[in-house]
Amino acid sequence: KAGVTQTPRYLIKTRGQQVTLSCSPISGHRSVSWYQQTPGQGLQFLFEYFSETQRNKGNFPGRFSGRQFSNSRSEMNVSTLELGDSALYLCASSSSLTAFNTEAFFGQGTRLTVV
Amino acid sequence: GEDVEQSLFLSVREGDSSVINCTYTDSSSTYLYWYKQEPGAGLQLLTYIFSNMDMKQDQRLTVLLNKKDKHLSLRIADTQTGDSAIYFCAERKPAGNNRKLIWGLGTSLAVNP
Numbered sequence: 001k002a003g004v005t006q007t008p009r010y011l012i013k014t015r016g017q018q019v020t021l022s023c024s025p026i027s028g029h030r031s032v033s034w035y036q037q038t039p040g041q042g043l044q045f046l047f048e049y050f051s052e053t054q055r056n057k058g059n060f061p062g063r064f065s066g067r068q069f070s071n072s073r074s075e076m077n078v079s080t081l082e083l084g085d086s087a088l089y090l091c092a093s094s095s096s097l098t099a100f101n102t103e104a105f106f107g108q109g110t111r112l113t114v115v
Numbered sequence: 116g117e118d119v120e121q122s123l124f125l126s127v128r129e130g131d132s133s134v135i136n137c138t139y140t141d142s143s144s145t146y147l148y149w150y151k152q153e154p155g156a157g158l159q160l161l162t163y164i165f166s167n168m169d170m171k172q173d174q175r176l177t178v179l180l181n182k183k184d185k186h187l188s189l190r191i192a193d194t195q196t197g198d199s200a201i202y203f204c205a206e207r208k209p210a211g212n213n214r215k216l217i218w219g220l221g222t223s224l225a226v227n228p
Contacts, residue, residue, distance in 0.1 A: 004157075035218075043203065043218035056215055090158060102146070106158035 002027065004093050004107035012113045018079040021110045025072050025093030029105075032074040034066060037088040037109070046089075049074055050097050081114045088112075121204050121219035128227050133191040135222045137204030142185060144217075146207040149178065149189045152221065153200045161189070161202075191224075199226045 005024040013019050025032050033056075034046040045058035049068035066076040072093075078085055088109040095103070120138045127133045139147060149161045164171045164178045164187070171178045177190040191198055201221040208215055 035216075042220040043205075043216075045215040045217075048215070058215060092158070102163060104160055108155065108157040 004091055004105050006089075006091050006107035006110050008110060009108065010111045010113075012115060013081050014115055015081055015083060017081050018077065019081060019112060020075050020077045021089055021091075021112070023074045023076075023091030023093075023107060025074070025091075026105055029093040029095050030072050031094045031097050032068055032072065033092050033104075034074070034076050035090045035092070036060075037090055038086075043090070046076065048097070055097060078112075083114050086112060086114045119204055119206055119217050119219040121202075121222045123220065124223050124225070126225045126227060127194050129194060129196055131194055133189075133194045133198070133224055133226075135189045135191075135202050135204075135224065137187040137189075137219055139185050139187060139204065139206040140217065141206060141208060142182065143209050144206040145209055147178075147180060147187050148203075148205040148207070148216070149176075149187075150203040150205060151200045152203065158203070194224075194226050196226045196228060199224055 007022045031050045033048040036044045036046055046060055047054055047066045048056040052068045063079045068074045088111050090106055090109045092104045092106045145166050146163050148163045151159045151161050162173050162176050162178055164180050169180055175192045179188045187204055201223050203221045204219040205216045
């Protein structure tokens with residue numbers, strides 16, 4: 001079956017703009033989580049969704065938001081982009097919240113560059 | 116703090132064993148993980164260990180957990196050039212509102228022929 005699909009793969013935006021990233025989990029998976037990866041900070045947890053509800057949230061400002069649709073696809077939005085938002089944004093899916101304890105499938109990520 | 120610490124680089128010769136070390140933060144963390152990241156290939160869960168285990172072996176991979184010292188290690192036997200990648204250690208915080216993965220910065224493993 002198809003893996004986790006993230007679109008777009010690459011994105012260049014200017015400061016102040018907003019951006020929406022998309023993640024389609026593996027078919028049948030209902031849990032989606034998002035991470036930001038930067039060389040200096042490593043991987044930082046953004047949010048986790050299950051059944052269209054945000055179940056957990058990391059320590060990011062309110063400019064970072066997300067949602068999950070009834071088909072389990074998820075989007076994250078970053079408003080008023082800053083240079084420091086340049087990063088690889090990774091999405092992971094699992095069949096349930098507890099399943100994420102022992103299985104997690106990551107997409108290839110969206111590389112966002114803010115100029 | 117919330118820092119999971121790993122050395123940043125490791126270089127080994129093909130055929131040797133690699134040992135990647137990690138120090139985590141929370142003695143109540145439930146699961147500890149090793150992930151592998153190859154360029155352009157996303158993150159791949161290599162193995163995990165539950166906090167009540169001391170050791171887990173899976174083919175060429177051996178995970179050792181020292182809960183008292185909050186130390187986790189990954190040993191790769193007979194390291195191959197295809198093992199060259201960045202290896203991330205991560206800990207799963209206990210259940211509840213703070214349930215999340217805390218990651219190390221990754222150890223870049225270079226395997227020399």
